[in-house]
Amino acid sequence: MDSYLYQYAYVVPECGFTCPHWKLLCVEFQTQNGIMILFLLGIAIVYVLTISWLIYGFTKINHFEYIGSSPKTSFSIIVPFRNEAENLPVLLESFSKLNYPMDLFEVILVDDESEEEFRWQNTDYRIQFLKNIRVSNSPKKDAITTAMEIVKTDWVITTDADCTVPKNWLLALDNFIQLHHVSMIAGAVIYDCNNSFLHHFQQLDLASLQGATIGSFGIKKGFMCNGANFAYTKSFFQKLKGFEGNSTIASGDDVFLLQKALSQYPEKVAYLKSKNTIVTTKPVNDWKSLFYQRVRWASKTTSYQSTFGKRLGLLVFVMNFGFFYCLVLTVFGILPYFSPVIYFLIKFGIDTVLIQQTNKFLTEHKMRHLFLSSLWYPFFSTAVALYCLFGKYEWKGRRF
Template sequence: MDILFFCFGFITVMYAGFLLHLFSGIAKLRTFAPKNTTPTTGFSIVIPIRNEAKNLPALLQSIAQLKYPPELFEVIIIDDFSTDQSERIYLNWRLTHSPFDTTFLENVRRTGSPKKDAIARALPILKHPWVITTDGDCILPENWLHTFHDFIQETKKEMVVGPVILKTKNNWFHDFQQLETLALQGTTMGSFGNHQGFMCNGANFAYTKAFFTELGGFDGLNQYAGGDDVLLLQKALQQQPQKVGYLKSAAATVETRAIDDLFEVLQQRIRWAAKSTGYSNSYAKGLAVVVLLMNLSWGTALLLAFNHKVPWAFVASIWAVKYAADFILMYRANNLLRGGKFFLPLASSVVYPFFSSVTGICALFGGFRWKGRAFRR
């Protein structure tokens, strides 16, 4: 039993150390303020969709409200064989928004990764040098492109990672998802601040077509169902890290919708976790292992306490250290992305380790379903 106590304690210390290091990294990462310079950068907004009829109106409306010259951006929507009214919604919007340059294409499946196929489908017809990807369930801030433009002009980066936050309703299940989103965003910012970046979100990710081609595109990544964002980023960081930057700015933060169905959330998280098997970054691999071990340790300690194998005080001390480390990381991310809006995820912090352990194990040994399709790891 002494060995078990030591293992639990060692994993907890390792976990807290990782998160405190990430916390310090967020402070090192400069917050970027838009300069309101004259726009010159051309963007091709690439949006892979499948069955997004309920979300497309809000996304299209946010595109119409972008404060950026219409001649400097285009919108390319790649439909991955939707069975709902997504195309009709787009066509109706197009009729009343003629000043915008938009294209609606059907996806061409060549690999086991629909999103990579969709992006590859769009690349040959781009009219602008910059690709900027987002998702069908997102809402774009009005100064989104302008902020990216200013950052690109100042830093001369060729790949830029932007922040993402959930648009939630006032209920516990959405707050539960927000907990994970803030933790992931805090991890993303902290790792970039420590010059160990490895994570991004395709809902807010930009790169030049020239740099994408220079990297060899998705070559070597097509065996993974996901990874059009994270694995491409890690490929870039491995080859030319000086060309990659993180845009830490509330003005560039994209909102994505929380999910209302537990099964869909579980499948989405398994899909995300499955990418970790393709990580080329040793720091990312180490962090993923420590996070999984921490969640498994706390869940195991809790079960042992119920069976009177370990003291409740020991379980409480593990939870307290974990919660404190989680909270300070999320607190810093929350201040930037949600303006410090009240967020105290006590109940979620008890449930989340079990949820995370299940998704991690399923990602390692099984597949997942997404948008009505089954995928293998």
């Protein structure tokens, strides 16, 4: 600290300052510098305590790997899609490999104005095809609502066209439903990555989100889920009045419905932490698409019903922005050079614990590019958060 003050000792006298002015300047500079360091340190401490709480919550959700016989639950799998002619056959093929009676599930494909026609071959399970009926600003919510009109089963599952499901997906869900009195179940999602930095960056980001999701359920503060692996009963959906109240927001068919359920009937909602139900999806293949995807995800945070979710989102933003800010102040000589290093290592250390814990549950593959991804993430996430305040994003060939 003193070395930075000494640098000013040679500048100030040349500007005509007298000794009293110089002392005041030194005191003011040192005070502001100290306040800044204390502020950044305070943010880091709160962040470490919060992530530690989520890590603890993660351990409180027990693994459910029981696979029993005598399935009883009937499911309707709703798949909204737009221009997915390449991905849908892969998803439908994974359905055909399900270890579940074909007469106990059906698939409802909802076409949201695709520019190319999709045709499927005959399957051993029932498929229904619908055209999306648009009534709101959210194509996906409209698609699910459209499908709900023809659902005859007790349970509904939503997933995405670019996903594949494990063979015991429905069987594990059925077993869990038979053993627990719940009406809504959230499940895990993982990326199918190649060796590129872009793909592994997304996987580490998703692992942190999945870790926060599971951890929040463990501390009774659930606020997030993924619509690629989300199940609920039709009667519960109707009881919640569907997506009423958030239809003006383009995304959030999963999160807003979950938060509405947790605010009214928390005892009816559960997280299924099972390797048998982890759905695999595709990462995007360019940075622009990833940026827009994360903007779409971030843009709904301010509309959360969950106070915990809002505060956590704000804390994560401030922590990431704090690293960027700390680095800028160091470049201009306002903070010591070691400040951003210590700040980053604190964040990197606690994040790594959560990500490693989650990655161990999600996959047997080792994490790659963890340090480089963690170094790049604060800049990327800060840009996303600031852009979503005023910018537009593209999704499925549309602009929102």
